[in-house]
Amino acid sequence: MMHQRPRISDVARLAGVSTATVSRALSNPALVSEETRAAVDQAVQATGYRINHAARNLRHRRTGGIVALVPGLANPFFSQILSGIASVLAPAGYNLLVADTRSAGADTLLSYAEPSRADGLIVLDGTLPAAGLTRMPVVLACEWVPGLIAPRVKIDNREAAAMAVNHLADLGHRRIGHVAGPPGNVLTEARQAGWQEACIARGLTPDPALLYPGDFGLDSGQRAARLWLDQPKDSRPTAVFLASDEMACGFIGEVVRHGIRVPQDLSVVGFDDIELVAHIAPPLTTIRQPRNQLGRIAAERLLARLEGRVDDTDTVLPVELVLRGSTAPPRG
Amino acid sequence: MMHQRPRISDVARLAGVSTATVSRALSNPALVSEETRAAVDQAVQATGYRINHAARNLRHRRTGGIVALVPGLANPFFSQILSGIASVLAPAGYNLLVADTRSAGADTLLSYAEPSRADGLIVLDGTLPAAGLTRMPVVLACEWVPGLIAPRVKIDNREAAAMAVNHLADLGHRRIGHVAGPPGNVLTEARQAGWQEACIARGLTPDPALLYPGDFGLDSGQRAARLWLDQPKDSRPTAVFLASDEMACGFIGEVVRHGIRVPQDLSVVGFDDIELVAHIAPPLTTIRQPRNQLGRIAAERLLARLEGRVDDTDTVLPVELVLRGSTAPPRG
DNA sequence: TCCGATCATGTAATCGGTTGCATCGACGAT
DNA sequence: ATCGTCGATGCAACCGATTACATGATCGGA
Structure with missing residues (x-):
């Protein structure tokens, strides 16, 4: 009678070889003779043997997992990056562990940065403390932790913001407002700086009255509209x-509800190009970030690092201004 | 000079006790004396010892991980369920492994259903083969695999569809169309059946000319609009x-682009209540699914199962018709 | 004073593969 | 015929924690 799940020694006994040979036959078939390989394969079939990952990982001193630290799993923006990450990690044989930095305590999060839990880290949250993240290979995607030395995969947020402002200025707008992201966020700062600089470069004044606070969320957009x-x-x-x-x-949504027409009365430019905004009325003019690609490249660079190819340069992906129906020349 | 990472034996040596005692002091402090516990704690501090999960898991014959099989990670609908799942698993000490069933081959997916990779499975994709999923504790969330015996956490899709139809019928509509989900999907079938039955119950005819094919995606909505x-x-x-x-x-988006006014010329009801649709113009009347709660309950039921509390009943969560601006009585 | 119960701790087997080293036979070269 | 080489395989020591069992100390009770 077979015990629980068959172990490698069960296969070895049935094939008439040692466990070492079975192990080699499975993980490096070139090392064993043709006949032995056949015998082992057949014994594996017969027993229904499946490898025990915990045991293999213990010996290999690796986990086969990569952790992604995400600020808000429910956010469609991040889930598209995750999708890109997953599409690279799965074929490479890595598990993708996802942790939401919003719903977990700091200590819990740092526990993910342990070598016995994962082989590497992809950080999508720029607000984490740099200190805890240095224990293993890290790649920063999209957002980044100021002070942490690790390859970054990102876009040029300053330049992207400037593209938006220039587009509006080209249309003839002279007072161009900005709704910023959450305070302290690196993206917030870069985009806001880009807005300011581009305004000045075009001879416009980035008046404080033109700057509205926000936090990337829907509600904060609504609040800005009320202001x-x-x-x-x-x-x-x-x-x-x-x-x-x-x-x-x-x-x-809020200004339209108050009878304002977009773009006749007000032009609006967004950031990210999430899928939906092409289909709302009016379709949104926005800056497209290659989110899926961003995730894929971040994952690839982490894998490269795990294979020993160390390369601390940043990757800057191109953005694109997508012209749709929410922008037009000002009235008058 | 310390080797790599400190092991439990390093702590033991420093504290002047055996590894068994260290293990006990850490995982079941009641078993050791006060002084020993203090000595061990101090040695842990001094060495910076962190447990090796692979070793512990090997011994415990568990992995500490739960896999979620998701059809389309980028889909905001699923990511909100994932968020609910994560919020339960993390505090319980489980890792959340996410696999996208769209971007992985069938064999890859089944390899996730191995006891040495994860302790349990949460399936969000009803199109998977039931056969491969029986090797470990499973909970089905939202969608479900027909033929697979496992607890389901879901909503009453038939009833939900009927709520939508009844609302439109109450407003006076006599020809109520339906854009269905992807063929073969369990949700598609239930919602379509609910639409049909409710139409008949209200004395309306669910004419085939009123039924449009779809696949849950944005583009298919656009195509239905063209039809x-x-x-x-x-x-x-x-x-x-x-x-x-x-x-x-x-x-x-498509009908508005062709000069149709919603809701004056056409009433529209959606399904899910994803966050954004409250803010588009017009705000969408829709059926709200408690997505976060759905994920949380699925995770809780899986954890209960892992602790031995077996309970194969289904959980049916209530839905809600959210009235917004996209529905109105028909003209004339 | 002696015995059994109780508590704290150590010893060593165990979880299940992997891999350095040793062994052995076959084969080509000298 | 002999030696060195190479390919195939087995032996046994790992990877690092957990835990059944054994041991020894302590203490109360007879």
């Missing part, structure tokens, strides 16, 4: 660049 | 119930 609606008509911006598409949706 | 636009004005439905919010967005 905009409360401003006197002749001093409020005729165009707004928002640091995320979600905020842009919240913003447009 | 609708091509129909003669006096025979096309005055209201459409779509099996997903994404399709509803694609549908509305």
